[in-house]
Amino acid sequence: MTLFHQVREGEVTKAIVGSFLRQFEEYVYSDVIIVGGGPSGLIAGRELGKAGYKVLIIERNNYLGGGFWVGGYFMNKVTLRAPSQEILDEVNVPYSEASEGLYVADAPHACSKLIGATCDAGVKIFNLTLMEDLIVREDNMVAGLVVNWSPIAYLPKEVSALDPIPLETRVVIDATGHDACVARKLEHRSALKLTGEGAMWIEKSEEAVVEHTGEVYPGLIVTGMAVATVYGLPRMGPTFGAMLLSGKRAAEVAIGILQQIEESSVTENG
Ligand code: 48H
DSSP states (O other): OOSSOOOOHHHHHHHHHHHHHHHHHHTTBOSEEEEOOSHHHHHHHHHHHHTTOOEEEEOSSSSSOGGGGOOBTTBOEEEEETTTHHHHHHTTOOOEEEETTEEEEEHHHHHHHHHHHHHHTTOEEEOSEEEEEEEEOGGGOEEEEEEEEGGGGGSOGGGOOOOOEEEEOSEEEEOOGGGOHHHHHHHHTTSOOOOOOEEEOHHHHHHHHHHHOEEEETTEEEOTHHHHHHHTOEEOOSBOHHHHHHHHHHHHHHHHHHHHHHHHHHHHTO
């Protein structure tokens, strides 16, 4: 009698391959693809998942969380200004009040709870996956993404001539942080102009990032630090409230667009 059930090595591999391929095939079509699994992308995903949409997060790293694992410098404490600590309450993260309206939480606890809450909402994750390009169809509407296995970006071209593959979706959310990689792709084609983020000014930046979160191009929403990069807004340094509230706002905007798409397809089909 052994402690563990007897399983052959090949069965382990088959379980991984089968489960991965079934999920990959299912998510070739989705309602929303979020590029970037940092705090803004995770919250946007959680909200959309809770609302019943089929959501995929594309993350180039092997791990989710982006800059949310550490606060500032090398210190793993994150700060949030009121009222954004309410989102920590929603995902059961403990925190303390450092000064009036300023809250501090353990970054590993906050980040892992947020990742868990996003997965619990039914959001699926393709990690080690790099957004390379967009699918843009008639009416200049974003209709999907072109992705590749991210390690190939770090290999010399001679050994990495791998073609990417397309994934279809109805709405794309750029949650790639400071780089605003998705919006940047449109800038390369002169379809969008990015201003570049401004110097730090916490008081001004957080409000502005949440306010400017929205659709920048038909079918493309920006959230989190990508908003500051697109609109030239000041950065906020090691405080994360705007990332969480911007993620919520991005989900609301996405739901509005998805509802419009539904309504127009009902009208077209009588
Ligand atoms: C797939 C990609 C690609 C790509 C990037 O940086 P993040 O944490 O982004 P936000 O906006 O959710 O949060 C920003 C916050 O962490 C921060 O940096 C703050 C508040 N700074 C203020 C300041 O003043 O400095 O996460 C972005 C995620 C990362 O996990 C990337 O790996 C991923 O996006 N990503 N994934 N394809 N092309 N580009």
